[in-house]
Amino acid sequence: MHVAIPVWQERVSPVFDTARSLLLVRVADGRELERKTINLVESWPPLRVARMRELGVDVLVCGAISQPLARLCQAAGVRLVPWVTGMVDEVLVELLAGRLPAPEFTMPGCCGGRRRRGRAAGPAGRRRGGGGRGRGGRSRGAQDT
Amino acid sequence: MAAGRKSTGKKTAGKRKPAGGNKTAGRGRTTRSGAGAPPRPGWLATILDSITEGVFTVDRDWNITYFNRAAEEITGIERGEALGRKCFEVFRASVCEQGCYLRRTLESGEPGLGQAAYIVNARGERLPISISTAVLRDERGRPVGGVETFRNLSVVETLRQELAQRYTFHDIVSKNARMQQMLSILPRVALSDATVLVSGASGTGKELVARAIHDLSRRRQGPLVTVNCAALPDNLLESELFGHAAGAFTDARQEYPGRFLQADGGTIFLDEIGEMSPALQAKLLRVLQERVVEPLGSTRSRPVDVRVIAATNRDLGRLVKGGRFRQDLFFRLNVVNLHLPPLRERREDIPLLVEHFIARFNRLQGREVVRMAPEALAILMEHDFPGNVRELQNIVEHAFVLSSGDILLPEHLPEPLRPPSRPAGPGPVAERASLRDIEAAVIRSTLERCGNNRQRTARELGIHPTTLWRKMKKLSIG
Incomplete structure (x- = not known):
């Protein structure tokens, strides 16, 4: 499974619509196997979602996301965990432990x-x-x- | 406290000197007279809460220290939730990551005025805003934080769109799988510079797609010129498209460049291309082949660099077979074909579109309609919409005119859709009814249409199969 988290200053990007960097993490059995950072240059929502599909993203953990973009993600079969904030590494730990969403994040x-x-x-x-x-x-x- | 202030005010007012007396008593300051009672600390918050611009302040660590009422309204976040949080968590502006205006102001010390951005509010809506920023300093002049004021420009933006009839691709509202697929290839189509044929019934949004292609193309800085080929008689259309020389015909006193030359460097959108006469089709074909136009009455050909997007609500292939449309022109236009399905084939978009139009008419008419009653929505879900999205928009507008409350009811729909002999008022049943019933009805009818194939049904509904399964379970379907 591939988890994607838009990143800004080691935090979850506040707005996915304008995020420039994406952390792509391959996970299995609740463990992180591999991670890489991808540049997101696509600003047109359908293209941004097409990029998610190309990257094989299954779960997108993000901050704010506009309705049209959220709908596109859902239509593309990407599971959304929106409105998340915090340091990316901590968020990832919480996600893998099945504790998201959590009030503090x-x-x-x-x-x-x-x-x-x-x-x-x-x-x-x-x-x-x-x-x-x-x-x-x-x-x-x-x-x- | 408020009472205390009131009584103080009255006392001072009683002691107020005549108008002429202030000049000597105040010496430029009006605070000692009753009219200019000294501002109290609490007043500032009251003043800031009474304005329509959002205001927040941050400390040097970007924590929000103040958040006024308008900021609550615009962002959809309560003050108690906002205070103490990082500004980018609350404000969620398009510029937070790259080029934060407040950061720029704090670094330079220079205030910023009327800078454009958009925010994503608590409902997930993109709101265009105008931002002004300034540095906050302590009594020694040292910076201690910043203040940001912002105005919601949604109404202005909607009015501007309405006046110019210039909608953007953000107005294409759909979660339908076919529409999503079409939208996902749009940027590549736009960048290719290929001629595009947009097909679909009237009111499906062909012009929106044409604009989206233009806005996403390398020609976006150039003009987008729209011509409705069915709106003008043939001879006028020819001169409108290709221009004419002075004296080319009676009343042609001046040279007219024509729409093709007006669109030079940009895009020309030829709507209802299927209505064009065979003679004009031949001339258009020449323009597409040779990239030159020859104005009426002129012997000089003029080169033109234009991208052509054509649209039709007719089956051009059939017109070709019937000999009413040139096959060579059809092939020239049909390099990329984008088909927009009619609304009856993407019923799952109806609630979304209703919501979209309610938001638009709220902004245009200064109303606060919250939603459409489930019963009214259920009627729309059953309607065939021969006029497609435009018809739906008109229906919502009609309901806005008839409704005075904040919910659009079945009796607010146009006559043919209105339920016959209905008792007046929604009654408690309508109030109790929920979107759950409509959701169930939509899923059932889509399942039926797709022969109970869940994969296809999910695709049609624009949701993941797992989501469909979960919804079916929740709604006890199948």
């Missing part, structure tokens, strides 16, 4: 800003650091719809 306002539009979103939707993701699982609902 989650961007603020990560739950899709439901409060702004929906107004009816429950308080869980706005809890700091991954609140609203429900019983510690991935926020798949937000990613797959």
